[in-house]
Amino acid sequence: MSEPAIKAAGQGAKREKKGAEVPRVKAPWLGSYDEEVPATLTYSEKTMVGALEDTARRYGDYIAYDYMGSKCTYRELVEKIHTCARALKAMGIREGDRVTICLPNMPQTLVMFYAVNLVGAVSNMVHPLSAESEIAFYLRDSKSVAAITLDQFYPKFAKLRKVVDLPNLIVTGAADELPGAVRAGYYLKEGRKIKPIPARANVLKWRDFLRRGDYIEIYKVDRHAEDPAVILYSGGTTGTTKGILLTNRNFNALGAQIIATNTFFQPGDKMLAIMPMFHGFGLGVSIHSMMYNGGRCILIPRFTPESYAELLKKYQPNLIAGVPSLFEALLRVKQMEGVDLSCLKGVFSGGDSLSVELKKRFDAFLAEHGAAVQVREGYGTTECVTASCLTPMHQAREGSIGLPFPDMFYKIVKAGTEEEVPYGEEGEICIAGPTVMVEYVNHPEETAQTLRTHADGMTWVHTGDLGIMDSDGFVYFRQRIKRMIVTNGYNVYPSQIENVLDGQEYVQMSCVIGVPDPIKIQRVKAFVMLKPGFKPTEACRQAILAHCRKHIAKYAIPTEIEFREELPKTLVGKVAYRKLEEEELSRRQ
Template sequence: MFPGIHSAVTPDKAAVIVASTGAEITYAELEVRSARFARWMFDAGLRRGDHIAVLTDNDPTIFELYWGALRSGLYITVVNHHGTVDDLAYVITDSGARVLVASAALAGLAEDLAGRVPPTCRRLAFGGPVAGYELYEDTMSGVSSQPLAEQPRGSDMAYSSGTTGRPKGIKSPLPDRQIHEAPADALAVLVEAQFGFGPDTVYLSPAPIYHAAPLRYSAATQALGGTVVLMDRFEAEKALATIDRYAVTHSQWVPTHFIRMLKLPEQTRERYDLSSLHVALHAAAPCPIEVKQAMLDWWGDVLYEYYSCSENNGSTLINSEEWRRKPGSVGRDGLQGIAHICGDDGRELGPHEVGLIYFQRDDWYFEYHGDPEKTADARHPDHPTWTTVGDVGYLDEDRYLYLTDRATFMIISGGVNIYPQQVENCLSMHPAILDVAVIGVPDPEMGQAVRAVVQLMPGMSPSDDLAHNIIDFARDRLAHYTCPRSVQFVDNLPRTETGKLAKHRL
């Protein structure tokens, strides 16, 4: 399963459509362009195991760069263009990238980076001139598009989102096979079997393509011969209009997307035909029960929730029918890896006991690039095939997993552990709240006190009365010791575009 195979059978079929303009890249075009880029990199001296980096917005050119790297045995990192110049320069340098390809749409950021990356890193810019970069289109114009004789399969190398500190590269061994050889990419096999991805799939990607899930699921769609519909950025009504316009069959979301769409006026939501939608995946952050129920009432039983991470050390899955029986769960283990819940001492805990989530996966290995200490910390002290990314939760008696929070976000107030996610889920349904984070602040008596940091809906104004109303809203629904004792109003919260709160910034 590789787009080049589909170019021979359905050359004029769209591999990707730009949602805002309708512009297309066909499978024939994707094959020629990715093969040309692969040959250019080979001629430039890059070989299996080398690394390239890409700085881009949601531009469809990413797919020729991605497949060019993957058919060359290279690692590719798509950097988060919302990061600081320091962060981006760190990632590009840390990865050892020998080529940086940047979009002219991000010219200012690209120019700032030009002097910050190693001189051995060759710089190309597509879509227009950028100072300090070769023009990608001119550089490729004289290069042959004949595929290389050897096309070892490469891999993406995602960097952690950095919600708790500086991002780290997540590196897995390269597959020992050619791009077109079996077995196919594991994610393509999984989405074909679990969600019916295939040649008839029209997959909507509304999230930033630099994140692991949007990039990997879009690539899996193309590996199976479907069509990716790429939004420039998420906007609630435009997302619904895009489903209607392109008869989208599969899509992927985060809870923040759901909340924004649910807060559209009812007449706006009813304006669009969503009947083509067969599968709506969601992940990245726990979905509040009230939000999930409202989405099921609106879209029907097309919702599938999974829990995974960029490290890909394990995953769970739950469909709509299961979730109605197990509200709040992110699914059963066994999809990829076996879940274990462990205490601080490493001891495995029983059903409904909250602890650190480990996955046992004997067929998968990852390391944090250049950080053996963090790699070691991710492994269980007694079971080296059990790994964790720091999330906290519990299994019920049927092995359904429930998330509570990340260990680093836990609040300890009066000696009691409080997991902010539960409070955030509750407050997200307050009619005046657009976004909310719950954190611990120093308290001379309790050690820490719970504070809600709130971004209000447009047209709402902060006030003491509203703060008291928000606290009462939580107290009517949650155990009182978990509820905020104070509310702070802010203009915006530091949230990544996959919906994760960057709480270290708060």
């Protein structure tokens, strides 16, 4: 039997002249698909909000989301989105404008995200715990004309508005979308802890903002599937933070692919949405794929492993998605004792590598708690929204990240080239298909380096990751080619941390590496050489960490600082970070 192949099609495929031969691309994974999974799909030509409105027409009375005890149907959600869109138009938001959404998982995030889409603007998704300097970068880089954030983060925005031009700032509270009685209870318990916003602050509070649109009638903008819709941030394949521009089609294609590879899904199935909406995994899988298909999102703004256990008990979700460290933490949480997990239809791990040992332990844990499923690992990059490869429902191979989604193409090439390597040989993972990004915002050279049109006529993402594909199309992730550290599902870029460390008054030079961690896979370690006259005391270490906390997001702060009199150097005078990595590995063996 000849090897499965498929004609190049969809986004990522070069348009051919009429009558030209369309190249055929090797696709060995097609022969390994579960019987019910199709090789190709039909995708919505609408916007993201257009697809959601289609869902609301079919399942209007279904619950779209739960939040802190309140519920909202799809019909009610669409009404909220249109109310918000009118308010955005009243604010002056125009087609193509960028609006920064700096919020945790809550109704306002969901509503604003789709309302921005409805008025033809672009959502710029930002981690609310980012440092001031990082948020300032995101605002400048995206040229955002408006932003929305939580009241507790207002002081951060007040400071950065002194150095960044941000015409419009909307501030909301965690309870603003709760029913009156529940909202009052929240403020009595939690709201009083938040410092009030000054009366003369140049901001719009959520409810005042919404009222501004009361008399707006023309606000919807006719946009299309291929139009830009979202900016997500990543270091890309080089480790320098960049905005990744994604389209309506990118997200809608993902929504179709997720359900095609999970044929057990039924409208109304509950997803425990803890993965944050500023992350492709959270936004693409836990939110939009549910909205696209009539799922029910349980919005969780913050959690601990202990509270997560309680959420599993309370909501009995059908779907959970998380990073490996979450699953490892659940193994040690006393609150999980006796919890019935027979409700689960799908458990998905992504954002970081799932070790073979942890998978075995968590699969046993699921079985002990009555679940009939095992954890399924996926793989992807923000350049393709999120996952584009997933372990099949009915078969798994140890160490594999699974098979490409329908209409997604994987190939393994010799690193730095477009030359495909034989099955079983290690090389760089390349991806093509309908979820491939438009570009890196403001980085045309890096876009050209990452998005390359091969001889087969298709545009491929060169991921910067090393992997292997076997002859049946199963893909195996090996490691990142570049220096990027992945800790707890977040990308950390050593050069950025070193820049912050080197800016501290005691520090002469620094080098940051990732070291193995049983829970986070990697954690951040810094090697520091002090300036003459400074001694490596505990007080000195704490001063450096205090400096880091001002300028670095919490997940990226070094967990360990080792002082060195000298740092190893290469022949050309650069700090030899590989030497430090080797020393660290040998020390831990």
